[in-house]
Amino acid sequence: MNLLIVEDEKDVATALGQVLTRNGYSVNIAENGAEAIELIEINEYDLMILDLNLPDMDGLEICRTARQQKPALLILILTARVNIQDVVSGLDHGADDYLIKPFHLQEILARIRALFRRDLQCRDPLIKGKDICIDSVERVVWKADHHIKLTRKEYGILEYLMRHPGEVISQEDLIEHVWGSITNIFSNTIRVHIQSLRYKLGDDCDNPAYIETVIGEGYRFMKAAEISDEHEKTYIPYCF
Numbered sequence: 001m002n003l004l005i006v007e008d009e010k011d012v013a014t015a016l017g018q019v020l021t022r023n024g025y026s027v028n029i030a031e032n033g034a035e036a037i038e039l040i041e042i043n044e045y046d047l048m049i050l051d052l053n054l055p056d057m058d059g060l061e062i063c064r065t066a067r068q069q070k071p072a073l074l075i076l077i078l079t080a081r082v083n084i085q086d087v088v089s090g091l092d093h094g095a096d097d098y099l100i101k102p103f104h105l106q107e108i109l110a111r112i113r114a115l116f117r118r119d120l121q122c123r124d125p126l127i128k129g130k131d132i133c134i135d136s137v138e139r140v141v142w143k144a145d146h147h148i149k150l151t152r153k154e155y156g157i158l159e160y161l162m163r164h165p166g167e168v169i170s171q172e173d174l175i176e177h178v179w180g181s182i183t184n185i186f187s188n189t190i191r192v193h194i195q196s197l198r199y200k201l202g203d204d205c206d207n208p209a210y211i212e213t214v215i216g217e218g219y220r221f222m223k224a225a226e227i228s229d230e231h232e233k234t235y236i237p238y239c240f
Contacts, residue, residue, distance in 0.1 A: 001024075001025050001026065001046040001047065001116065002025075002026045002028075002043070002044060002045050002046050002176070002177050003020055003025045003026065003027050003028070003045060003046065003047050003048070003049065003112075004027075004028050004029075004030060004036065004039055004040065004043075004045045004047075004048045004049070005017055005020075005027060005028070005029045005030070005048075005049045006029075006030045006033070006036040006048060006049065006050045006051055006054070006059065006062065007029065007030075007031070007049070007051045007078070008031050008032060008051065008053075008054050008055055009051075010031070013029045013031070014029075015105075016049070016105070016108070017029055019105050019109070020109075020112075023109060024139060024152040024155065024156065025112075026156065026176075026177055026178055026179060028043070028045075032054055032055055032056045032057075033054045033056050033057035033058075033059070033061065033062050034056055034057070036048075036050075036054075036062050036066075037062060037065055037066075040065075040066050040069060040070060040073075041069065043176060044070075044177070045070070045073055046073070046074060046116075047073070047074040047075070047076060047112060047115060047116070048066060048073055048074070048075050048076070049076050049078050049108070049112075050062060050063060050066075050075055050076065050077050050078065050095070051077075051078055051079055052077060052079040052081055052086070052090070053079060053080065053081070059077065059079065060089060060090060060093045063075055063077065063090065063093040063094050063095055064093045064094060066094070067093065067094030074096050074115050074116070075094060075095045075096050075097075076095070076096065076097045076098075076099060076108075076111060076112065076115065077090045077095045077097070077098045077099065078099050078101065078103065078108070079098075079099075079100065079101060080100070080101040081100075082100055096115055096118075097111055097114075097115055099111055116136075127159065127162045127163060128162075129162045129165055129210075129221055129222075129223075129224075130209070130210065130222070130224055131143055131144045132158075132162065132201070132210065134158065134159055134162060136159060139155060141155065141158065143201060143202070148200055148201065149200070150197070150200060151193075151196075153178055153179070153193050154193055154196060154197045154200070156177070156178035157174055157178055157190075157193055157194065157197060158197060158201075158221075160173075160174065160177050160178060161211065161219060161220065161221035162221050164220075164221070165220075165221050165222075165223050166220060166221070166222070166223045167220055168214045168217045168218050168219070168220045169218050169219055169220060170217060170218035171190045171218055171219075173218070174190055174218070174219070175190065194211060194213075194219060197211065198210070198211055208222065209222065210222060
C-alpha cells in the first residue's frame with residue numbers, strides 16, 4: 001500500500017513514516033500543501049494522512065482537491081484542531097476519518113487498518129491468481145494450502161503484480177509503489193527481490209508459471225491461461 005503523509009512538523013512526519021515503513025507500507029512525505037498536491041497529481045496513493053495546519057494553505061483545501069482528483073483515495077485527517085465544527089468540516093470535505101493530536105502510533109496504525117478493511121469490503125480483500133491467494137487485510141500469502149512467508153518488500157511486489165494480472169509493470173512502478181517514489185535504490189534491488197520471490201513461490205526461471213520478465217519493460221504476473229507461442233516471442237527464457 002502506498003501512503004502519503006502531509007505534515008509540516010518534521011519530527012512527527014519522520015517518526016510516523018518510520019513506523020509505517022516498518023509495518024510494510026510504502027511512504028512519501030510532503031511538508032506543505034503545494035508539494036502534497038503535486039505528489040497526488042503524479043503518483044497513485046492508497047491513503048493520505050493529512051495535517052490541516054500547514055504553512056502555505058489550509059489542509060481542508062487539499063482534502064477537497066484530493067477528493068476531486070482521486071475519488072478512491074482514502075483520507076485520514078490528523079490535526080490538533082479539536083473544535084467539533086472542524087471535525088464536521090473535514091468529513092464534509094471528503095475525509096474518511098479524523099484523528100486528534102496528540103495521538104498514539106498504535107492508534108493510527110489501527111485506524112489505517114480499519115480504513116483499508118472498510119474499503120476492501122467494497123472490493124475483495126482476497127487477491128487470487130492461479131493457486132496463489134493473498135489476504136490483503138492480514139497481509140499473508142498462500143500457495144494452494146501452504147503458507148508462504150515473505151519479507152515486506154517481497155509481499156509488496158507480489159501484491160502489486162497480482163493486483164494487475166497480465167499487465168507489464170516497470171521497475172520504476174515497483175519502486176514507487178513498494179519502496180516509495182523518493183527512494184533511491186539500484187535497479188538490481190528489484191531483480192534480487194524478484195529472484196527471491198520466485199524461489200519462494202517455486203517458480204521456474206526457464207519456464208515461469210507466475211512471474212515473467214518482459215524484455216526491456218519490467219515484470220508481469222501471468223494470468224491462468226497464457227499462449228506459449230506469444231511467450232516464446234516476447235519473454236526472455238532466463239531470470240533477469
